[in-house]
Amino acid sequence: xxxxxxxxxxxxxxxxxxxxxxxxxxxxxxxxxxxxxxxxxxxxxxxxxxxxxxxxxxxxxxxxxxxxxxxxxxxxxxxxxxxxxxxxxxxxxxxxxxxxxxxxxxxxxxxxxxxxxxxxxxxxxxxxxxxxxxxxxxxxxxxxxxxxxxxxxxxxxxxxxxxxxxxxxxxxxxxxxxxxxxxxxxxxxxxxxxxxxxxxxxxxxxxxxxxxxxxxxxxxxxxxxxxxxxxxxxxxxxxxxx
Numbered sequence: 001x002x003x004x005x006x007x008x009x010x011x012x013x014x015x016x017x018x019x020x021x022x023x024x025x026x027x028x029x030x031x032x033x034x035x036x037x038x039x040x041x042x043x044x045x046x047x048x049x050x051x052x053x054x055x056x057x058x059x060x061x062x063x064x065x066x067x068x069x070x071x072x073x074x075x076x077x078x079x080x081x082x083x084x085x086x087x088x089x090x091x092x093x094x095x096x097x098x099x100x101x102x103x104x105x106x107x108x109x110x111x112x113x114x115x116x117x118x119x120x121x122x123x124x125x126x127x128x129x130x131x132x133x134x135x136x137x138x139x140x141x142x143x144x145x146x147x148x149x150x151x152x153x154x155x156x157x158x159x160x161x162x163x164x165x166x167x168x169x170x171x172x173x174x175x176x177x178x179x180x181x182x183x184x185x186x187x188x189x190x191x192x193x194x195x196x197x198x199x200x201x202x203x204x205x206x207x208x209x210x211x212x213x214x215x216x217x218x219x220x221x222x223x224x225x226x227x228x229x230x231x232x233x234x235x236x237x238x239x240x241x242x
Contacts, residue, residue, distance in 0.1 A: 011056060011057070012046075012054040012055060012056045013054070013055050013060070014052060014053070014054060014055075015031055015034055015045070015052070015053045015054075015055070016031070018034070018055050018060065018063070019031055019034070021060070022060075022063070022064070022067070025064075025067075026067045026071065028217075028221070029067065032228065033224075034053075034063075036224055036227070036228055037063075037066065037077075038053075039231070040077055040081065041081065042066060042077065042080065042081050042084070043059060043062060043063055043066070045059055062084070065084065066080055066084065069083075070220065071217075076220070077224075116155060116156075116159055117148070117153045117154070117155045118153060118154055118155070118159060119151050119152065119153050120134060120145070120151075120152045120153075123154065123162065127162065127166050129166075133175065136175040136176075137162075137165070137175055137178075140175055140176075140178065140179055140182060141182055142161065142165070142175065142178050142179075142181075142182055143158040143161055143162060143165075144158055145158075165178065184226075188222050192215055192218045192219065192222070195214065195218065196211045196214050196215050196218075199211035199214065
């Protein structure tokens with residue numbers, strides 16, 4: 001007698017199945033990468049009865065969208081999160097026009113940042129910093145300045161760095177402590193340069209384009225790895241005091 005029991009098609013996939021499914025398009029994707037995106041609040045998988053992560057169709061669409069923005073547009077994660085929070089992924093996750101709009105908005109933000117300039121006096125007024133403190137930042141290569149129309153200014157990424165430095169100063173972190181980060185940045189930048197320099201030495205424009213993409217990709221990977229390792233060590237520390 002034949003069984004009349006119907007097999008229900010599974011509407012979700014596990015983390016292992018998801019990695020396997022998307023590795024064809026994103027070879028660097030891993031379980032740790034998915035967990036990292038989850039800690040950042042960018043993806044939010046459900047949990048099965050056994051507490052394993054499970055991903056539904058919309059989760060897969062959203063992940064594809066995120067990875068595409070990283071791979072093709074080199075968007076940092078904080079920008080991706082900011083943008084995707086306002087997008088209805090159920091309707092528009094595969095819409096190329098949306099990706100292009102997000103790319104343009106990010107470019108606009110970058111141009112705006114680059115166009116912002118602060119003189120040394122404006123920095124002192126805005127951030128309530130002493131001339132001695134600013135000199136320490138400059139002497140230790142934490143920020144850079146340039147001269148324009150007889151004035152010393154900082155702009156672009158240095159303004160972002162200055163914003164973070166001022167937050168850190170609230171915890172008693174001084175310029176001498178920031179040298180640790182500058183040394184870290186130099187070592188990792190040098191490592192990345194060693195990897196991509198052969199491509200830049202080529203006369204091929206294709207090789208130069210590939211070198212730039214590789215550099216940005218490695219930059220993102222290094223930053224994510226550093227973040228994960230710091231979180232891992234802090235977790236060990238917190239567990240000691242539970």
